[in-house]
Amino acid sequence: MARISGRRAYRLLQSIAYERLAASPEETKAAHTLAEEVETFGLKSEIETFKIWDYKIKTATLEVLEPFQATYEVKGYGLTGSTAAQGLEAELLYVEDAGDVNLQNAAGKIILMNEGLTVDKYEKLIKAKVAGFIMMGGPVWERGDIPQRSIRDTHFKHGKIPAVSMLTADAFKMVKRKASKVRIVLQQDEFEADSRNVIAEIKGTKYPNEVILFGAHYDSVPYSSGANDNGAGSVIIMELARMFADKPPLRTVRFVWFGAEELGLLGSFAYVEKHEKELEEIKYVINVDVAGGFLGKNVALITANERVKGHVETLARQEGLEMDTRLDVYSSDSIPFADKGIPGINFCRFGAPIHNRHDVLQYISPARLEEMAAFVYKYADAVVNAKFFPVEREMTDGVKKNLKAYLERRNGKSKEEKKD
Ligand SMILES: [Zn+2]
Numbered sequence: 001m002a003r004i005s006g007r008r009a010y011r012l013l014q015s016i017a018y019e020r021l022a023a024s025p026e027e028t029k030a031a032h033t034l035a036e037e038v039e040t041f042g043l044k045s046e047i048e049t050f051k052i053w054d055y056k057i058k059t060a061t062l063e064v065l066e067p068f069q070a071t072y073e074v075k076g077y078g079l080t081g082s083t084a085a086q087g088l089e090a091e092l093l094y095v096e097d098a099g100d101v102n103l104q105n106a107a108g109k110i111i112l113m114n115e116g117l118t119v120d121k122y123e124k125l126i127k128a129k130v131a132g133f134i135m136m137g138g139p140v141w142e143r144g145d146i147p148q149r150s151i152r153d154t155h156f157k158h159g160k161i162p163a164v165s166m167l168t169a170d171a172f173k174m175v176k177r178k179a180s181k182v183r184i185v186l187q188q189d190e191f192e193a194d195s196r197n198v199i200a201e202i203k204g205t206k207y208p209n210e211v212i213l214f215g216a217h218y219d220s221v222p223y224s225s226g227a228n229d230n231g232a233g234s235v236i237i238m239e240l241a242r243m244f245a246d247k248p249p250l251r252t253v254r255f256v257w258f259g260a261e262e263l264g265l266l267g268s269f270a271y272v273e274k275h276e277k278e279l280e281e282i283k284y285v286i287n288v289d290v291a292g293g294f295l296g297k298n299v300a301l302i303t304a305n306e307r308v309k310g311h312v313e314t315l316a317r318q319e320g321l322e323m324d325t326r327l328d329v330y331s332s333d334s335i336p337f338a339d340k341g342i343p344g345i346n347f348c349r350f351g352a353p354i355h356n357r358h359d360v361l362q363y364i365s366p367a368r369l370e371e372m373a374a375f376v377y378k379y380a381d382a383v384v385n386a387k388f389f390p391v392e393r394e395m396t397d398g399v400k401k402n403l404k405a406y407l408e409r410r411n412g413k414s415k416e417e418k419k420d
Pocket residue numbers: 217229230261289290332
């Protein structure tokens with residue numbers, strides 16, 4: 001009889017704890033590790049590739065020309081195009097969050113902006129005829145890693161503006177010294193590349209056409225070994241797959257390790273698009289994203305109704321596990337399914353570092369991995385083997401509102417309005 005093991009989960013986590021950028025050879029390697037692991041307990045695995053836009057930065061520089069001369073270290077902003085080989089020279093304007101007031105005088109200039117680029121904001125930069133932009137990132141008080149970012153097709157369908165990222169600590173110096181004219185050089189190759197979803201399934205013994213989908217993304221952000229986000233979720237659902245493989249449930253369980261989540265949920269959106277016709281049979285999505293921290297707090301973000309929230313809350317108390325349960329959306333792979341009306345739940349443990357080079361194994365505990373895996377299994381087992389399926393295809397009005405706002409931020413308001 002199989003049992004959940006935090007040690008085994010941790011060992012698998014160790015084997016994929018390296019930077020796993022979408023469509024990189026490392027992401028591919030991790031996909032194969034997960035696929036092979038699935039086969040060790042007798043399941044078949046399938047790898048579905050999907051195309052994403054990728055890039056390679058060849059040159060990225062920033063020089064201040066007036067009223068003083070200096071160069072600052074920058075990273076090219078992926079998929080924003082290239083400047084002429086000799087670069088782009090223009091007046092510099094600090095526009096803070098790039099609102100309408102500050103953008104009114106931005107035409108033909110290189111703008112410096114605070115962190116955060118929604119599709120709507122990017123569209124505004126295009127309309128304001130900005131020549132180039134510099135985005136800052138990181139704390140003002142120390143020099144860490146320069147953010148390595150890219151835009152998506154949801155942005156660049158509006159046009160391209162060559163851009164670079166710099167440290168906020170450097171931007172502070174540049175603004176303080178009143179830099180007024182700068183030159184940026186950006187040269188990059190842009191191309192389509194393959195990312196991958198890894199899929200495994202166990203057919204239900206009584207209701208094979210009712211599917212509960214378990215999700216976890218296995219890609220990481222730059223500089224990060226993605227132990228917490230989300231190698232941990234990946235190995236937790238692997239433990240569940242092992243349990244269900246040992247004792248097939250009444251309903252079908254499907255496990256999907258998503259690629260390219262960190263670029264904007266690209267793996268799960270690709271899955272939903274590719275399997276559009278089969279979405280009716282997916283009854284529920286159980287997603288794990290960020291878990292296993294020695295320190296932290298357990299959270300369940302539920303994109304469903306009050307009944308589901310009550311169930312999870314009660315079960316957590318029965319199991320003696322502190323869990324903050326909320327009806328809300330979570331920026332993870334349950335979103336594309338929710339967009340199609342499929343309810344979901346996201347299990348997370350917030351606290352240990354994410355999205356930087358400090359997201360490492362050192363902060364992850366085998367015992368906490370085991371605790372989360374055991375709880376998610378207990379809950380999933382109750383749902384998957386229920387005599388009467390306990391999750392309606394329903395979301396509260398609050399959840400729907402938050403989902404709409406999330407999708408507007410991701411895709412731009414105009415697109416969402418057209419859909420209504
Ligand atoms: Zn994540």
